[in-house]
Amino acid sequence: MTPVISIRGLTKTYASGFQALKNVNLEIHRGEIFALLGPNGAGKTTLIGVTCGLVNPSLGTVEAAGHDVVRDFRAARTKIGLVPQEISTDAFETVWATVNFSRGMFGKPRDAAYIEKVLRDLSLWDKRNAKIMTLSGGMKRRVMIAKALSHEPEILFLDEPSAGVDVELRHDMWQMVRKLRESGVTIILTTHYIEEAEEMADRIGIINHGEIVLVEEKTALMAKLGKKQLTLNLQAPLERIPDALSDYALELSADGGALTYTFDAQGEQTGIGAMLRRLNEHGIDFKSLQSSESSLEDIFVSLVKKKS
Amino acid sequence: MNTHAIRAIYRFEMARTFRTLTQSIASPVLSTSLYFVVFGAAIGSRIGAIDGVSYGAFIIPGLVMLSLLSESISNGSFGIYMPKFTGTIYELLSAPVSYREVIFGYVGAAASKSVMLGFLILLTARVFVHYEIAHPFWMLAFLALTSVTFSLFGFIIGIWADGFEKLQIVPLMIVTPLTFLGGSFYSISMLPPLWQKIALLNPVVYLISGFRWSFYGVSDVSVTLSIGMTAAFMLACVLAIRWVFKTGYRLKT
Numbered sequence: 252m253t254p255v256i257s258i259r260g261l262t263k264t265y266a267s268g269f270q271a272l273k274n275v276n277l278e279i280h281r282g283e284i285f286a287l288l289g290p291n292g293a294g295k296t297t298l299i300g301v302t303c304g305l306v307n308p309s310l311g312t313v314e315a316a317g318h319d320v321v322r323d324f325r326a327a328r329t330k331i332g333l334v335p336q337e338i339s340t341d342a343f344e345t346v347w348a349t350v351n352f353s354r355g356m357f358g359k360p361r362d363a364a365y366i367e368k369v370l371r372d373l374s375l376w377d378k379r380n381a382k383i384m385t386l387s388g389g390m391k392r393r394v395m396i397a398k399a400l401s402h403e404p405e406i407l408f409l410d411e412p413s414a415g416v417d418v419e420l421r422h423d424m425w426q427m428v429r430k431l432r433e434s435g436v437t438i439i440l441t442t443h444y445i446e447e448a449e450e451m452a453d454r455i456g457i458i459n460h461g462e463i464v465l466v467e468e469k470t471a472l473m474a475k476l477g478k479k480q481l482t483l484n485l486q487a488p489l490e491r492i493p494d495a496l497s498d499y500a501l502e503l504s505a506d507g508g509a510l511t512y513t514f515d516a517q518g519e520q521t522g523i524g525a526m527l528r529r530l531n532e533h534g535i536d537f538k539s540l541q542s543s544e545s546s547l548e549d550i551f552v553s554l555v556k557k558k559s
Numbered sequence: 560m561n562t563h564a565i566r567a568i569y570r571f572e573m574a575r576t577f578r579t580l581t582q583s584i585a586s587p588v589l590s591t592s593l594y595f596v597v598f599g600a601a602i603g604s605r606i607g608a609i610d611g612v613s614y615g616a617f618i619i620p621g622l623v624m625l626s627l628l629s630e631s632i633s634n635g636s637f638g639i640y641m642p643k644f645t646g647t648i649y650e651l652l653s654a655p656v657s658y659r660e661v662i663f664g665y666v667g668a669a670a671s672k673s674v675m676l677g678f679l680i681l682l683t684a685r686v687f688v689h690y691e692i693a694h695p696f697w698m699l700a701f702l703a704l705t706s707v708t709f710s711l712f713g714f715i716i717g718i719w720a721d722g723f724e725k726l727q728i729v730p731l732m733i734v735t736p737l738t739f740l741g742g743s744f745y746s747i748s749m750l751p752p753l754w755q756k757i758a759l760l761n762p763v764v765y766l767i768s769g770f771r772w773s774f775y776g777v778s779d780v781s782v783t784l785s786i787g788m789t790a791a792f793m794l795a796c797v798l799a800i801r802w803v804f805k806t807g808y809r810l811k812t
């Protein structure tokens with residue numbers, strides 16, 4: 252499959268001498284939702300900036316839909332929609348005017364029916380004649396999304412779309428992003444909410460200090476690293492794990508007050524039932540239990556920690 | 560070329576003009592009227608005719624130029640400075656447009672506004688003094704050429720400026736003095752010989768002289784030179800804007 256975006260050897264050194272991207276290689280598949288994760292200052296916005304024409308690359312190339320974003324910028328940019336991280340709108344314009352303006356900027360003839368559809372999908376239709384300055388922050392962000400979609404892009408960049416957005420709107424937005432993907436749009440989003448990546452993405456890329464440290468299918472990533480743990484808080488502390496339980500992957504906490512059992516969440520047989528019965532046979536009683544799953548968050552934190 | 564983008568920018572800019580109608584149109588008209596009351600009616604009656612033209616009529620081309628230059632620069636610079644300031648410039652930078660669309664859209668709108676303003680001032684002047692236009696075609700040509708050129712110049716200032724002070728400083732400290740000293744209110748030939756030579760270094764002299772010639776058929780410098788100088792300055796501005804959009808100077812990081 253030919254990638255819809257291919258980034259080769261991309262390096263960005265800002266005027267200050269700071270290297271925000273270091274020899275980045277990345278391919279985005281057509282029609283996928285790609286989540287780019289990384290801590291503050293990792294280079295996510297810079298990467299998007301180079302692809303969309305806001306930042307001059309220092310070295311390397313970026314192709315979007317087969318067009319070099321510098322040499323053949325007209326063809327490349329026509330295919331791309333961008334929702335930047337910062338909300339910036341023309342305060343005195345109406346929603347309707349600003350979204351139509353965007354469509355024109357990207358070289359498309361007016362199409363009132365299409366713009367109406369976009370505004371309805373984003374629940375902005377009632378606000379179409381409102382001046383942007385009278386809208387709430389979340390509505391403004393939706394206006395930014397409407398502007399980015401106004402020219403029917405094939406590729407959509409969402410730079411932290413859920414910053415400052417309430418839970419309900421976030422779910423609406425996820426819904427919308429999925430609908431867009433169904434219609435064939437490729438979506439690249441950055442986020443700090445790991446649950447968002449977990450929920451939405453087909454593939455996940457992790458960037459740290461300007462370097463891509465990992466790119467994986469989400470499901471593969473979760474399976475590879477997805478472990479479950481069951482922790483039992485004991486009635487009476489143990490000195491050591493009884494020999495009879497040694498065939499289970501059990502760990503005793505330092506104070507002897509808790510036992511932790513690790514198992515493969517994906518496995519058919521977790522062995523929890525048998526283990527609990529065995530504990531009972533040996534008179535080990537517990538007050539409470541909790542289970543936890545190593546989430547993308549743990550993976551992310553461990554990857555980012557390892558690097559720095 | 561992306562004509563939809565040109566239309567979008569042009570419409571957007573003109574809408575901005577009409578939203579701020581008082582500021583963009585009424586205030587220059589008011590200030591010009593004041594000039595006429597003071598220089599045309601009150602003082603002008605005591606000053607003799609220059610080159611056979613009554614003083615009130617003599618200052619009209621210079622006054623129009625005065626407003627045209629400052630308004631063109633301010634329109635041209637604000638059009639691009641505001642998006643830079645508010646951050647909405649991201650859209651211009653990510654859109655499939657180059658310096659051509661930008662010039663036609665932003666500078667076209669700024670110049671249109673200036674031309675409209677020029678007419679408005681001429682109409683206002685008519686209330687105070689009687690004047691005739693000897694070469695209407697050339698009058699229009701100078702009006703349009705000046706508006707476009709100085710809107711381009713303003714646009715460059717808008718890109719260069721990274722604060723409101725810088726936005727004001729060039730019009731205030733350079734253009735206004737050059738216009739006042741460029742013969743808005745007098746003929747260069749009235750100056751002592753040495754100052755006449757120095758005055759010729761002032762580009763605005765050529766504009767005012769050419770414009771006045773289109774009204775009254777008399778000029779301080781040759782008309783061809785006037786047009787040549789203006790056209791050369793315009794070309795320089797276009798090339799500068801092309802360079803800015805090729806390199807991203809002050810726009811991209």
Ligand SMILES: Nc1ncnc2c1ncn2[C@@H]1O[C@H](COP(=O)(O)OP(=O)(O)OP(=O)(O)O)[C@@H](O)[C@H]1O
Pocket residue numbers: 265266267269270271289290291292293294295296297298336812
């Ligand atoms: N114009 C600039 N000049 C100098 N350094 C810059 C500039 N813009 C960004 N940087 C630096 O480049 C690095 C990457 O910034 P970037 O905005 O790409 O990070 P990010 O991953 O988007 O972070 P966040 O999650 O906070 O949005 C940061 O260290 C930042 O300080």
Ligand SMILES: [Mg+2]
Pocket residue numbers: 295296297336410
């Ligand atoms: Mg960012």
